[in-house]
Amino acid sequence: MKNGFRCKCPITSALDILGDKWSLVIIKQMLFEGKTTFKDFVESTEAIATNILTSRLKMLEEFDIIEKHKLPTNKKTNLYLLTDKGLALTPVLIEMTLWSKYHVQEFNPDLNLDEKLDYVEKNKAQAFKNIIANYNEYKQSFF
Structure with missing residues (x-):
């Protein structure tokens, strides 16, 4: 996939990876949600098929968005963690959440909107830093 981009457009190229x-x-x-293992992802409410999950994890690893390690307490279990490149998507995910709050909620009134979202919306730059710092602290807890 690395050389299989459809065109030179930055948005289209990003969508070739994340779309x-x-x-x-x-x-x-x-x-x-703190998910780190294949089992965590399979057991989620989104119900991703195992073959699709395997494919996406490999692709995200190829593009250095995630990294794979062996779980220190169980060498048979793979541990998937976001890289700095993956964490750089934090603002994108927050903006998608806010977009959904304002433009999708009317169609899906049961959206799970975190109570911290108002703070995040009013303090985006600091919230992004806090989310990334918290994730990095969580990530270090495995090593």
């Missing part, structure tokens, strides 16, 4: 149904869901689960 499928599952990639951003996996990144969201890692960043906001």
